[in-house]
Amino acid sequence: MNKRNLIPCFLLAAGRGERMRPLTDELPKPLLTIKKKSLLAWHLEALSAAGIKDVVINHAWLGYKIEEALSNGSQFGLNIAYSPETSALETAGGIRKGLPLLNPSDYFLVINGDVFSPNLPIEQILEQVSSLRSMPNQPLAHLLMVPNPVQHPEGDFYLKGSKVTNEPVDQAEKLTFSGIGLYHRDLFKDVELDVPTKLAPLLKRAMADNRVSGEKYTGPWHDVGTPQRLQELNAAHE
Numbered sequence: 001m002n003k004r005n006l007i008p009c010f011l012l013a014a015g016r017g018e019r020m021r022p023l024t025d026e027l028p029k030p031l032l033t034i035k036k037k038s039l040l041a042w043h044l045e046a047l048s049a050a051g052i053k054d055v056v057i058n059h060a061w062l063g064y065k066i067e068e069a070l071s072n073g074s075q076f077g078l079n080i081a082y083s084p085e086t087s088a089l090e091t092a093g094g095i096r097k098g099l100p101l102l103n104p105s106d107y108f109l110v111i112n113g114d115v116f117s118p119n120l121p122i123e124q125i126l127e128q129v130s131s132l133r134s135m136p137n138q139p140l141a142h143l144l145m146v147p148n149p150v151q152h153p154e155g156d157f158y159l160k161g162s163k164v165t166n167e168p169v170d171q172a173e174k175l176t177f178s179g180i181g182l183y184h185r186d187l188f189k190d191v192e193l194d195v196p197t198k199l200a201p202l203l204k205r206a207m208a209d210n211r212v213s214g215e216k217y218t219g220p221w222h223d224v225g226t227p228q229r230l231q232e233l234n235a236a237h238e
Contacts, residue, residue: 005129008102009052010095011043012179013113014060014088019226028062030113031069032224034233038069039224042118043111044076050122052109056102058083058094091199095183096191104185107132112179116222116233120180128182132213140206142182143214145175146221152176157207157214164214166204178221181214 017029024032030040037045040057047055055078059066063084073080083098095110102108107129109122125144132139143164148155158165160172168174187206191197206212224230 005126006051006053007108007126007129007182008054008056008104009047009109009111010098010102011040011055011057011111011113012091012094013040013066014058014063014085014094015114016061016088017114020224020230023227023230024061026062028059028066029224031065032230034116034224034230039116040066040070040113041076042116043113043120044070044073044078044080046120046122047109048077050126052122052126053077053079054102055080056083056098057081057113058085058089058098060085060088088196089194090196092188092191092202093195093197095199096188096193096197099185099188106138107182107184110181110183114224115179116224117178117180117220119219120221121217121219125180125182128213128215132182132184137211138184139213140184140187140211141203141213143203143212144178144180144217145214146178146217148174148176149223151223151225157203159214159216162213162215163210164207164212166207173216175216178217179223180217 013030017024020029031038067082081101083101128142145159155174156177158168158172158174160169187202
């Protein structure tokens with residue numbers, strides 16, 4: 001692993017998890033467990049194994065429980081800082097608020113706290129950083145795309161080669177954005193601080209400027225969106 005590619009990581013953990021109620025009435029969604037390990041712990045162990053050191057986690061609903069569970073990250077060999085939100089700022093707003101803590105020189109990794117992707121090839125994703133930096137028109141995002149799951153059959157964006165677009169192009173495959181990606185800090189430069197801001201419009205604008213790349217990932221990936229899905233994943237991993 002090229003040391004220059006060891007960028008910081010932002011874990012998104014501020015969602016209320018409405019569809020997971022009543023499980024999330026007393027617990028933030030990313031602390032729900034699969035095989036007796038929280039979703040966040042799965043990510044943190046994988047980040048540590050890949051050599052990443054610095055992690056920022058945003059939180060809102062019952063966020064103090066996340067801080068109590070994970071502390072400063074030393075049990076994972078990580079340095080964890082927290083970006084609390086009094087009310088959820090959506091994905092881009094949350095990242096914008098946490099950027100000063102993250103302090104990336106350019107690129108950083110972002111992972112949704114409520115996806116379950118054991119064996120996620122983080123080192124392989126980090127290897128993309130060098131090539132992104134070397135491109136004349138540096139991409140503002142590099143997205144991990146996955147085959148469309150049953151609950152999201154229409155997908156999100158089109159992937160052809162390594163190019164991601166919002167509009168159909170010849171021989172492009174429409175896939176689902178995994179919630180895992182590399183972002184350049186400049187993607188968020190126009191986002192107002194403490195204003196709820198969605199990520200998708202920023203990505204679509206960058207796609208229109210031909211500044212979003214991506215790759216298809218066919219390994220295990222699950223959006224843990226409902227209590228039933230959580231139950232099924234626990235049953236499958238017993």
